[in-house]
Amino acid sequence: MKQFWITSGTYDYLKSLKAKDNSVVVMEGEETAVAFKEGQEEAPFEEARHYEIVDEVGNLSDEGYVVLNNIPVTSEGRPLFEERFKDRAGTIENEEGFLAIRILRPTRNNTYVVFTEWDSEASFKKWRESQAFEKAHQKSGPDSGEKPSFIDGPSYLTKLQSRNEE
Numbered sequence: 742m743k744q745f746w747i748t749s750g751t752y753d754y755l756k757s758l759k760a761k762d763n764s765v766v767v768m769e770g771e772e773t774a775v776a777f778k779e780g781q782e783e784a785p786f787e788e789a790r791h792y793e794i795v796d797e798v799g800n801l802s803d804e805g806y807v808v809l810n811n812i813p814v815t816s817e818g819r820p821l822f823e824e825r826f827k828d829r830a831g832t833i834e835n836e837e838g839f840l841a842i843r844i845l846r847p848t849r850n851n852t853y854v855v856f857t858e859w860d861s862e863a864s865f866k867k868w869r870e871s872q873a874f875e876k877a878h879q880k881s882g883p884d885s886g887e888k889p890s891f892i893d894g895p896s897y898l899t900k901l902q903s904r905n906e907e
């Protein structure tokens with residue numbers, strides 16, 4: 742199964758890891774820089790969050806805007822959560838500016854990650870305000886009346902942006 746690693750650190754340090762392994766993607770987060778990598782071969786990170794990729798569409802890009810939706814899930818709820826994502830709307834793929842999605846199963850904690858990458862923040866915002874977003878979340882999203890049984894705490898977003906390096 743393909744794997745995924747996420748770590749944080751200073752931008753320059755993470756860039757030095759990318760110099761050794763070009764498949765590492767480095768972005769600016771709100772507080773620190775963040776690097777991620779996917780594949781079979783272990784990431785060159787000292788400490789990382791580790792995931793298995795449950796579903797994926799599109800290629801990761803060094804240039805883009807990434808939003809991670811971090812969703813704590815109970816251990817009993819994992820199969821149901823993954824079922825729901827197997828049946829996901831699958832309309833995000835058609836959105837303008839969409840680059841990639843990964844559904845990430847945590848191996849060391851309870852928090853799944855819905856990773857999406859966009860060509861720009863504007864494209865993400867447009868989808869976030871769209872009917873497609875609303876439809877995909879009728880049973881689960883921020884505006885749905887009842888909280889799904891598998892949820893184990895509040896979900897939170899992490900936003901990352903590639904640095905403009907001309």
Ligand code: HEM
Binds near residue numbers: 828830855881883892
């Ligand atoms: C309280 C907040 C949220 C919860 C609990 C939640 C949970 C879920 C669940 C369970 C699904 C699978 C479909 C279903 O069964 O409903 C889903 C779909 C999805 N969610 Fe969320 N979500 C939330 C907000 C967000 C936000 C803010 C984003 C932005 C990154 C996001 C990204 C996605 C994506 C990309 C899909 C798949 C859509 C598609 O296939 O077209 N979610 N979400």
